[in-house]
Amino acid sequence: MWYVRLTLGASPIFCVRGEMPVSVAREAVRVRDAEATRKRILDAAKREFALLGLGGGRVDTVAEKAKVNKRMIYYYFGGKEDLFTAVVEEAYLDIRRAEKRLDLDSMEPEAAMDTLVAFTWNYYLKNPEFLTLVNSVNLHKARHLKISGAIKKEYPGFVHTVERLLERGVAKGVFRSGIDPIQLNITIAAINYYYLTNRFSGSIIYDRDLMEKQRLDERLQFNIETIRRLVRA
Amino acid sequence: MWYVRLTLGASPIFCVRGEMPVSVAREAVRVRDAEATRKRILDAAKREFALLGLGGGRVDTVAEKAKVNKRMIYYYFGGKEDLFTAVVEEAYLDIRRAEKRLDLDSMEPEAAMDTLVAFTWNYYLKNPEFLTLVNSVNLHKARHLKISGAIKKEYPGFVHTVERLLERGVAKGVFRSGIDPIQLNITIAAINYYYLTNRFSGSIIYDRDLMEKQRLDERLQFNIETIRRLVRA
Amino acid sequence: MWYVRLTLGASPIFCVRGEMPVSVAREAVRVRDAEATRKRILDAAKREFALLGLGGGRVDTVAEKAKVNKRMIYYYFGGKEDLFTAVVEEAYLDIRRAEKRLDLDSMEPEAAMDTLVAFTWNYYLKNPEFLTLVNSVNLHKARHLKISGAIKKEYPGFVHTVERLLERGVAKGVFRSGIDPIQLNITIAAINYYYLTNRFSGSIIYDRDLMEKQRLDERLQFNIETIRRLVRA
């Protein structure tokens, strides 16, 4: 669509519009890439919401960070809350995709368990936005998680993987029986998550820089040991 | 406790105190009371910030909840962030005060350890605002915690208590040696905290109501067991 | 002057301009017009700040007077102080533009000097906002003037004009030599400015309506005479 606007000084007088002749369009049209724009918005939003939460995050800032017109956020996502929902969904699917790549089924039970703990630790360490996003989700009572069907489909598979892992360990005689895979799963998440999400208050309370390289390595070992002792026969 | 204060205009002259006779208490009248107003604001703010975070919490709502004029918040606390700081400080001191009352030093090491886990669990369960406040503090990189000197004074004592507890267990031959009290402490907090703070997302992800009475009891037992196995010789 | 702009979406393609045919002008329609909105805000702000000063002027009132949404003031100017800065800059440039049109260089020195005094008087008389704006600027120690580069560029030219005027008068033998053009300039401004800016207190103090037509004419003559006597050989 092209426009012809007639203005008197700075005041617009009238305006007509019509179809763009092909020859002009060829030269004038800027490359527009819907999927890339959507992705840029989503990435920017993840950073913004991770940094300031849903309440503190600003639509304007997201638009700036994504280098898109603010209007595009509404075009692609509908509104702030929907954008947040999309960010959360993507974050939850991302970690699940990474977990899938672990292929725990093909490892020995003990090694698989250590691997799972180490993976969780490293994922949280390298994707700290995930932690604050999960906190934000829970601050709002998971209202933004309920909507998403994709997540519900992905997660049972994961619990099942841990269940199989426990069963294989019991069969091999290295894990004790009767451990609830969900409780275990929560505990693995907990010991990694808490240390990192509360690293700021922790560093003050315990008067110790929890993010020093050596401290981090220590913590991972401590957590692996905690889970080993929890599951062993 | 009652007080009699003799003042000349506004200048205090002297003050005595004693037990309140019932007959007078009956007639107690609400008048201007700075300390009570301050407290009402602080309580309302704790609820508001716990519910919506620092970014989402509204000064107007705090004033409404506290039934005070909005201006009073600025009169007593200076501003929103300072109010949040005051809320956080009080929350951290509250849990510390409760911990102190446990008197772990007078218990056998094994019982003391179970007690500590159970106390942590129950405190979080009954004071869920504490969890969201801590999350908010960390979302803002503990900026609001740094200022407070009172907190820094209180906490080393707690770590020391756990340290003594571990030492006593080692001496008795029931705990293994070489456990870092801070790592242990973080783990105890983690396994209780994570389950409760992420109860909403957890209930969806695991398709299980994590807040059912029986589930809660189960989790406490699971956590006690986790720590027992972690520390035992 | 009219413009025809061809745009593809929002991207300008080409633009031509020419004289406006009357028939089209008649149908002129108000549409979205950034420049006009900006101008309306600036005009309203000038009136508001001139009336009540920077401290007393209200952003809300400016928005009302300009018939724009209050948000637009922040959109176009950033904030109250920046708006004031813009108002001040425009006011200073306006008087300079008017001074330029005088073309003192083409007049005989004596006439040019009288003209300059009369111009200053009449400009202040017809643009009383300028006087209060200058007062406001100085109340705030010219903080809002320092920023503007455009003003600094414009003013040396004016001093130079007066300098040339004095030189021509000296050469012609009608003005005495050794007069500092800046001191002269300040005095010309002073005798006109003071009478008008302090017209309210003056009318009370001297118990005389300083703004009566005859009084005003008298004052202009008095001022012309003052400067004549000051510069004459």
Add this chain to the structure above:
Amino acid sequence: MWYVRLTLGASPIFCVRGEMPVSVAREAVRVRDAEATRKRILDAAKREFALLGLGGGRVDTVAEKAKVNKRMIYYYFGGKEDLFTAVVEEAYLDIRRAEKRLDLDSMEPEAAMDTLVAFTWNYYLKNPEFLTLVNSVNLHKARHLKISGAIKKEYPGFVHTVERLLERGVAKGVFRSGIDPIQLNITIAAINYYYLTNRFSGSIIYDRDLMEKQRLDERLQFNIETIRRLVRA
């Protein structure tokens, strides 16, 4: 008056009051000095309003500066505008009192005229608050000056002094006749006032520090010369 207040914890229960027994009063009573308090408020207010104008000046700040309870301002002056009125009145009377001390009547006309110009210059230079106060008064169309009767009584005397001075000069043959004493008076004020009140914008516009010692001396000489030439026969 003394008070006995009974409080339960922090909540006040009841309160009685009575006359202070003399023996206690002797020791407890703080010196209270109404006139001194009033003066402190007035001084603080003059500084505040001179600095920020009526719109920008804050009652709180005045109270702080005066080290009195804010309530006292209302007790002594009624309100902000009344306080401003009082400040303005005092400022106008102060300069009149100083002018009176000049005793121009006992000097030769030429010397008296120079003295008047120099006095005006020096008074403005040493009391810059007077200049901004006058500006503020006029910004508000002298609304705060109209009320005051004391001023109206004082000022005619001054005009009369200048009138006599002119007459004496004419009689002596050193001043020309026909000069309006009010116009002269305004001009004397103007050339001193404008330079100083607009010192900030002037220093930028003319790219010259108008407040340098030498510049100030120059200006005074320039002004004396201006008036000499204006009045001389």
Add this chain to the structure above:
DNA sequence: TATGAATGAGTGTTCATTCAT
């Protein structure tokens, strides 16, 4: 698909002023 301009309801904060003692 993309954009600059516009909006109304809020958001933290401050103001001059008054109350009760």
Add this chain to the structure above:
DNA sequence: AATGAATGAACACTCATTCAT
């Protein structure tokens, strides 16, 4: 004469969202 606590209206400024092109 003096004070600390309290108030409501207003303040500058920001928010998520929509309009018109």
